[in-house]
Structures are given as C-alpha cells and as structure tokens.
C-alpha cells in the first residue's frame with residue numbers, strides 16, 4: 001500500500017484546474033482538490049510549488065521489439081528499454097511490429113508488451129504487421145482480440161511498396177473480423193493502418209470500405225503527413241469523421257506539429273488528431289532510384305518536441321489532447337489520458353521550460369527531479 005500526496009500542482013487535466021493537491025493511493029488518483037485535508041498512515045508528501053502537471057503521454061505506434069530489417073539482419077533495430085519511455089514521458093504505449101514478419105514474431109511482441117507492463121508502464125499492442133494474410137498469436141484476429149487483453153486491434157500496411165497489396169475486399173473482410181471480434185471480446189476493435197507514400201491507393205480502399213458500410217471508427221491511419229497525397233487524403237478522411245495520426249519526425253511540414261495545426265486550419269475536429277513517434281522503427285533513406293542508401297532509428301522523444309511546439313501554438317489544454325487525451329478516448333483506454341479521481345496515476349510534472357522533472361506511471365514515481373529512479377530489468 002502506498003499513499004502519496006502531491007501538494008500545489010498546477011493541473012491541466014487537460015482542463016485547467018488551477019493549483020490543487022492530488023492524492024494517489026497505489027495505482028490510482030483517489031482525490032483531487034485545493035488544500036486536501038488527508039490523514040493516512042505512512043503518507044508521503046511532495047510539494048510541487050505550483051509546477052504544471054499533465055497526464056502522461058500515450059504513444060500508439062512504437063516498435064518496442066525493434067523495427068527495421070529492410071536492409072538485412074544488420075539493419076534490425078534494437079529493442080526499446082524502459083528508461084527510454086520514462087525519459088520521453090510516455091506512460092502508455094501500443095507496441096507495433098513492422099516490415100519484418102520473419103524474424104520479428106507477434107508472440108515476441110506480446111512478450112515484450114507484458115514485460116513493459118511488469119516493469120511499470122502500461123502497454124498494449126497491435127497484432128499482425130504489414131502483411132496479409134495477417135499473422136497473429138492465436139489462429140485468428142477474432143481469437144487474438146478475444147483471448148489477449150493487450151491486443152486492441154490489428155496492423156496493416158497500405159499504399160506502400162512493402163505491403164501485401166490487398167484488395168478492397170481483403171481489407172473489408174479484415175475489418176469485419178476486427179469489428180465482430182471486438183464485439184465478442186468487448187473491445188472497440190481497430191485497424192491501425194501504416195500509410196505508405198501512395199496515399200490514393202490506401203485511401204481508395206479505406207474510403208470504399210466506409211462507403212460499403214464499415215463504420216469509420218474502426219479505421220485508424222498513421223504516418224498521415226509523410227507524403228502530400230497521403231496528407232490531402234488524410235485530411236479528407238478526418239473531415240468525414242475519421243481519426244488521423246501524425247508521426248513525429250519526417251513529414252512534408254517543417255515540423256510534424258505543423259501538420260496538426262494545418263489539419264485544424266482545414267476544419268478537422270482537434271479531438272480527431274493524434275501524434276505518435278514510430279520510435280525504434282527504422283527510417284530508411286532512399287535515393288532517386290528507390291535504392292536504400294542509409295538507415296536511422298526513430299527516437300522515442302520525438303513527440304515531446306512537437307508537444308512543446310504545440311503548447312506554444314495553442315496552449316496546454318489543447319496540446320495535451322494530441323499526445324494523450326485524444327488517444328485514450330479514441331482507443332477506449334480506460335483510466336488514461338485524464339487527471340481525475342479514479343484515473344490511473346500517470347502523471348508528468350513540468351518545469352518552466354516545459355521539460356519533464358517528475359514522471360509517475362501507475363502510481364509509481366519513475367523519474368524524480370530529472371533522474372530516472374526505476375530501471376528496466378536489465379538496465380543498470
């Protein structure tokens with residue numbers, strides 16, 4: 001049993017609550033308000049002195065087991081460590097697999113997701129990867145959704161030279177499995193779509209699925225701002241009610257945060273826009289002939305830099321939505337993305353420079369005064 005009282009926190013829940021106290025018991029926030037009068041045995045108190053406190057970052061696209069492999073075994077990206085998530089303020093992650101369906105198995109992804117949960121953050125996963133037929137842990141998408149609590153949906157690549165080039169009927173069948181499997185499992189059920197540079201190919205299929213009767217809420221495209229056509233079609237998709245995800249780093253804009261602002265300018269509902277890192281994915285560089293000439297590993301803290309820019313542009317309340325609240329709501333992640341009684345105690349404390357000084361995940365202090373105090377199993 002642990003009881004912690006955070007005094008004088010300037011909370012953006014994301015709604016601004018002003019300076020309040022937050023009482024945390026074990027994993028949960030149990031009370032929040034000004035000058036809480038608390039009497040509990042072994043109560044710890046930390047006075048935050050009016051520093052900003054926000055919900056932890058939620059990232060729905062991280063290659064926790066390492067992505068890459070497009071240039072042979074030597075280009076397989078390394079696994080993610082717990083400290084990287086803590087340093088980037090990420091308290092909830094959805095693990096994802098990528099191009100390599102041969103050496104990166106989906107059970108291996110599940111194992112890593114379970115390890116991260118045990119190490120102190122909250123971790124979910126997309127089953128399958130780029131390919132079709134899909135690869136799952138059990139014998140089917142429906143069974144993965146039903147039997148594996150960590151699975152919230154399925155990944156697929158569209159409009160990409162590394163995809164399986166499924167037809168619209170193939171994708172519709174998969175969406176049907178996700179929708180019905182989700183119903184049976186009691187989950188929303190999503191198709192997380194990796195968009196390549198052929199935006200028209202991808203969206204001709206996705207829009208046809210919607211036109212054919214598939215509710216748009218099941219379709220979740222990502223990498224929306226990496227190519228102009230993909231971006232134009234993504235904005236149109238959001239305007240018809242879809243949720244779009246902008247990846248930090250490489251985009252057609254100077255900064256990925258500019259894509260978020262551009263979507264809002266185009267009339268997209270801000271609550272339908274999210275950001276993710278694609279961390280530990282490989283970022284292949286191609287020459288004009290399509291030959292790969294180099295490789296980078298996408299960083300874990302990419303979204304935080306965009307978040308800082310978005311705070312400047314539109315304030316804490318709205319900026320928190322793009323990296324936390326909108327993800328929790330749109331993915332149906334109970335207890336996440338908000339600071340309120342009953343929610344998980346996933347919190348970030350910020351200094352005046354909008355840098356993370358303290359990070360708490362599931363009620364446990366992971367970073368304190370800028371120092372990471374909880375390490376992963378094999379970190380020292």
Ligand SMILES: [Zn+2]
Pocket residue numbers: 061063067096098278281
């Ligand atoms: Zn990726």
